[in-house]
Amino acid sequence: MIGVPGTADRLFGALRATNISVILISQASSEHSICFAVPARHASRVEQVVRQAFSMELQQGQIQSVDVQGDCSIIAVVGDGMAGLPGVAAKFFGTLGNAGISVRAIAQGSSERNISAVIDKRDVTRALRAAHSGFYLSAKTISLGLIGPGNVGATLLDQIGEQADRLRRDFGLDLRIRAIATSTRMYLAERAIDLSQWRELMKDGLQPLDWAVFARHVKADHLPQAAILDCSASQDVANRYIDWIRSGIHVVTPNKKAHSGSLAAYDELLAECRRYHTHFLYETTVGAALPVIGTLRDLNQTGDEILSIEGILSGTLAYLFNVFDGKQPFSAIVCEAREKGYTEPDPRDDLSGMDFARKLIILGREMGMRLEMKDVRVESLVPPGLDTLTVESFLERLPEFDAAMLARWQAARKDGKVLRYVGRLNRQEGATVRLEALAADHPFAHMNLTDNIVRYESQRYSANPLVVQGPGAGPEVTAAGVFADLLRLASYLGPSR
Numbered sequence: 001m002i003g004v005p006g007t008a009d010r011l012f013g014a015l016r017a018t019n020i021s022v023i024l025i026s027q028a029s030s031e032h033s034i035c036f037a038v039p040a041r042h043a044s045r046v047e048q049v050v051r052q053a054f055s056m057e058l059q060q061g062q063i064q065s066v067d068v069q070g071d072c073s074i075i076a077v078v079g080d081g082m083a084g085l086p087g088v089a090a091k092f093f094g095t096l097g098n099a100g101i102s103v104r105a106i107a108q109g110s111s112e113r114n115i116s117a118v119i120d121k122r123d124v125t126r127a128l129r130a131a132h133s134g135f136y137l138s139a140k141t142i143s144l145g146l147i148g149p150g151n152v153g154a155t156l157l158d159q160i161g162e163q164a165d166r167l168r169r170d171f172g173l174d175l176r177i178r179a180i181a182t183s184t185r186m187y188l189a190e191r192a193i194d195l196s197q198w199r200e201l202m203k204d205g206l207q208p209l210d211w212a213v214f215a216r217h218v219k220a221d222h223l224p225q226a227a228i229l230d231c232s233a234s235q236d237v238a239n240r241y242i243d244w245i246r247s248g249i250h251v252v253t254p255n256k257k258a259h260s261g262s263l264a265a266y267d268e269l270l271a272e273c274r275r276y277h278t279h280f281l282y283e284t285t286v287g288a289a290l291p292v293i294g295t296l297r298d299l300n301q302t303g304d305e306i307l308s309i310e311g312i313l314s315g316t317l318a319y320l321f322n323v324f325d326g327k328q329p330f331s332a333i334v335c336e337a338r339e340k341g342y343t344e345p346d347p348r349d350d351l352s353g354m355d356f357a358r359k360l361i362i363l364g365r366e367m368g369m370r371l372e373m374k375d376v377r378v379e380s381l382v383p384p385g386l387d388t389l390t391v392e393s394f395l396e397r398l399p400e401f402d403a404a405m406l407a408r409w410q411a412a413r414k415d416g417k418v419l420r421y422v423g424r425l426n427r428q429e430g431a432t433v434r435l436e437a438l439a440a441d442h443p444f445a446h447m448n449l450t451d452n453i454v455r456y457e458s459q460r461y462s463a464n465p466l467v468v469q470g471p472g473a474g475p476e477v478t479a480a481g482v483f484a485d486l487l488r489l490a491s492y493l494g495p496s497r
């Protein structure tokens, strides 16, 4: 067809004779093909006519094929205001791209008052919603599934419920929680769960958990964007992220398991996020809502070189050593902290240092270090022989080790120091998590009871390191951090009002 005059004239001449109107025409300047759309009911008749009109060229191979693609729809943005306004096409196609919709053909007249795109019929509602929200004609809708309505998850549901009207009104953002899952059951709502009564709904309307049904429900065909909020601490849930990412579901989570597990799985997950243009946000995995990972990224991305990171990243261990003053036995402080809900139900989860080590791995990997759990030197505070007992037996026998802990405290005290459980990370020495004796005027020696603190030393912040400090745990702040990540996701998915 290239450079052969009259092809279009013959094609449309033949169609004129059939009295079938062509509703869209698109031809690229390469002249390799002409694409046009007719109502589906005329498709086979039109195919016949075109084959007839070009039968000789088809036989001689000058025209390769006449293809009919069914199940298509045309979506068009139309308006006088578009003429001469740069960026309308970019916004239109960007919005469709963000919603994971492929465009099969495009047409725009030189009057610039109409841009039409041919898409798969099954994408049409999603495309329409995406285009409407992209041009602020309706709110930007995100279909959401929440996993783990425990401490953090329940608080997050309440926070989203309280803010939903304001977000819709002021920012044109429609956050729809359409699914909630626990470890065994789930609740699905067609439109959106009424968050003022999600607890009652969860009691009555639960069905057995089925991950495939859950994910399909969240990634609804008619809604342009979908995200899963994983508020569990489950490895099994984390293992499912990759499938969700591949199906275009974004993931937001305070769960550390996915990015502190094997390096191979971590690399694959991030590669798939890039490949499928899907977002994975996890600021709250370290220091809850404190901007620990964001700060590290800002330093990295602006070309600063991070020399070391050190800090106290366990609110529980911070509390234990802030309170331990040599008067009360260490084991009694552990029991008291457990009763106040500061420790995990099994305090060994905190005392083992593994949770802290996971946070260092996340930070190390953000710095580009290829860290695995085996590379982190962890000093466990679970006394030898007590790691396999039941929680009750463990707590009963913990006093046997009070004398050893007191001796460490006294030795530190003799040198004018205090005990703190600290993590350190640098490229030369790798990662360590251990109990250290620090000078009494060290910044880590004077913190609020359960605060976290992170100190970044970099090329720019070398003489005076950058410090992030504040509450590093608690459902309210952690849920607010996940919420902030969710709003960040919304802004990545296109402009808000």
Ligand SMILES: NC(=O)c1ccc[n+]([C@@H]2O[C@H](COP(=O)([O-])OP(=O)(O)OC[C@H]3O[C@@H](n4cnc5c(N)ncnc54)[C@H](OP(=O)(O)O)[C@@H]3O)[C@@H](O)[C@H]2O)c1
Pocket: 147, 148, 149, 150, 151, 152, 153, 181, 182, 183, 184, 231, 232, 233, 234, 236, 237, 254, 255, 256, 284, 285, 287, 288, 472, 473, 474, 475, 478
């Ligand atoms: N609490 C904090 O202050 C804090 C701070 C920073 C980060 N985080 C992180 O936030 C996450 C949640 O912490 P949390 O304190 O809210 O925990 P939580 O109260 O124990 O709640 C965990 C929730 O996850 C669900 N769950 C557990 N295993 C599951 C599975 N295999 N599949 C689906 N759901 C599952 C549980 O459902 P069931 O009831 O059915 O077991 C429960 O609803 C954790 O990753 C934690 O490390 C918490």
